[in-house]
Amino acid sequence: MSGLNRHISATQLARLVRIDPGTRPYYQALASSVRSLILDGGLAVRVRLPAERHLAAELGVSRTTVTSAYDRLREEGYLASRQGAGSWTELPDSGALGVDNPWVAAESGGLxxxxxxxxxxGAALAAAVEAAAAELPRYALGIGYEPTGLPALRELVAARYTERGAATRPEQILITPGAQQAMNLITLQLMAPGDALVVESPTYPHILDLARLRAARIVPVGIPPDGWHLDLLTSAMRQSAARLAYLMPDFQNPTGRLMGDEKRAELVAAARACGTTLVIDESWAETAVDDVPATRATAAFDTDGRVISIGSASKLWWGGLRIGWIRTTAAMVRRLAVLRAGVDIASPVLEQLVVARLFQDIDxxxxxxxxxxxxxxxxxxxxxxxxxxxxxxxxxxxxxxxxxxxxxxxxxxxxxxxxxxxxxxxxxxxxxxxxxxxxxxxxxxxxxxxxxxxxxxxxxxxxxxxxxxxxxxxxxxxxxx
Missing domain, CATH: 3.90.1150.10 (Aspartate Aminotransferase, domain 1)
Structure with a gap:
């Protein structure tokens, strides 16, 4: 019964299922809706469902109707129950679903x-490389190791955060070999085996890989079609006592959704109340395709160093540059710089100079x-x-x-x-x-x-x-x- 400390209230579940009261038979529609939520990641596995009488009262139907829906879900393998422990969400075994292990992907050329x-x-890369190469000999006079990153690039990244509403000093920036390495350093510094990590469902696959590598408890929270439900995120952070939550408010990968400023402010406040640190991945933040309302960086709503932001040159300019960054407190930057000595020492100088050139004409x-x-x-x-x-x-x-x-x-x-x-x-x-x-x-x-x-x-x-x-x-x- 370990791992069943999470639950969803009758009010929350009733809002997620959204069934027309006139639907018949109602119990089948309720079972189908809950099943879809589980399969789509909107309702995590091993989460306790509300008692039948409470959900029936919230939906305005008989308890027998909810009991029939729960029975149906048990028969199909999507619900498990035990006397005195209630009912919790499950998945049928992979054989019943007719699928192989979805995490094994064989490499194949030519596809x-x-x-x-x-x-x-982009077209500006060649000129930026040429300019950076001309500048490189000056840096070659030194040893080439800058654990926190080249000062010129840190200044430009900090200025961009300031433009996006989060006043930032260069000493709050750590340059990394890509966003993936930024995630690696943060989880290595802040996550211990058994710690809970709240993530969106769906989410970026490599954060799940890192969580498993750190032996963390992954706590998924579904993103419904209308976007983030902050009460569900808050419940997950509080119920799991999560030390970290990894979120992508800027054109979320893979749903593409964009979180507005009001929700960002509420999210940071909720994390503060729960004692959770937010790791905000902004790798796609500069890639608006349509005219959308400008949003502030999530760190703009931070007052106590609770938001750690991750950025990358990969999506705006080119992934082959392998340059990313972390925005956090100056004290955390120093700790991460010490930690990386045993990981990669520093980011490559030439690539940093290239990205600095590209930043100068980011528009x-x-x-x-x-x-x-x-x-x-x-x-x-x-x-x-x-x-x-x-x-x-x-x-x-x-x-x-x-x-x-x-x-x-x-x-x-x-x-x-x-x-x-x-x-x-x-x-x-x-x-x-x-x-x-x-x-x-x-x-x-x-x-x-x-x-x-x-x-x-x-x-x-x-x-x-x-x-x-x-x-x-x-x-x-x-x-x-």
Whole structure:
């Protein structure tokens, strides 16, 4: 019974299921809605559900109706119960779902890379490299190790945070070899085995890898279609006594959602009340595609060093530069700089000089990336409408991916079928825990319009007429409603 210290209230669950009171039979609709929440990651596995009488009162139905829904979920393997312990969410075993381990991805050359949301370099890169190379000899007079990063780049990153509403000094910035290394250092410094880490569901796969490496307890919180529910995040932080929460308010990967300033302020206040440190990944923050209201950096609402921000040059300029950064307190920067001595010592000087050059004309870089992403997003969505009209999604206003929902939980077998057609896909379970999110795939629009159009054509061929496992899997796991 360990790990069942989380629960969801009747009020919270009633708001998530959203069933028309006139639906008949109501118990089947309730069971189906809860099942979908579990599979989509909106309701975590091993969370206690409210007592039947409490949920019935909240929904305005009879207790017998809720009992029948719970019984249905138990029969299907989505609910487990024990006398005196209540009922909690579960998943059927992977064999029953007809899927293989979703975390094992075999490397294969020659496939269209739709599993990776990484854009090509912008036009300004060549000139920035040339200018940085001309500047490098001056730095070669020193030893080349700057554990906190080159002062010139730290100043530019700090200035950008100040522009985004979070007054920042250069000594609050640590330059790292990419955002991934930033996450590694933060979790190494602040996370001990057994600590709880709150994450969104879906979330960035590599933070899950790091959490497992640190032997942390992963506490997923679903993101409903209307965005973050702060009461659910707060409940998760409080109930798990989480020391850290990793969130992506800026064009969240993979949903593409953008958190407004009011919710950011509430989020920071909630973390403060729960004693939780927020690790805010802003890797996509500079990639708005549409005209959206300007948002402040989440750190702008921080008053006690509770927000640690992560940024990267990868999405705006190019991933091959391998330059990222951490914004935190000056004291934490010093501790992280000491810690990294046993990890990577310092970031490469030439790449830092290149990024510093690119920062000096960040508006041009943003405009160029916006044009490219807009063209590829238009191509992707047009191809999806023409080739895969049964797939649904919410149009992202920025970032680089579409989080597409399939008609059934067949993402993993679809990815296998797509590989046989020359496309590597990222199925939903990569972005969740406990085997959830099988009804989703992430479709990036960071490649050229030609590439994404061809990729969708091949994926559609796999989906409609490809190898049999896709269709058979769908038939096997679709509930008989």
């Amino acid at each position: 269209l890379p739709m599993h990776c949301a990484a854009p090509a370099a 041009a870089g943003r405009a160029e990336r916006r044009r490219a992403l807009a063209a590829s997003r238009a191509a992707l969505t047009a191809a999806l409408a023409a080739e895969l009209p049964s797939w649904t999604y919410t149009m992202p206003h920025g970032g680089g991916v579409v989080w597409a929902r399939l008609p059934g939980p067949t993402a993993t077998p679809l990815a296998e079928a797509a590989a046989s057609r020359g496309v590597r896909l990222a199925p939903g379970p990569w972005f969740g825990v406990d085997g959830t999110l099988e009804a989703y795939v992430r479709m990036p629009y960071t490649q050229s319009p030609q590439v994404v159009t061809e990729a969708v054509r091949r994926v559609a061929a796999a989906f409609h007429g490809g190898p049999g496992p896709v269709r058979r899997s769908f038939e096997a796991v679709t509930p008989a409603l």
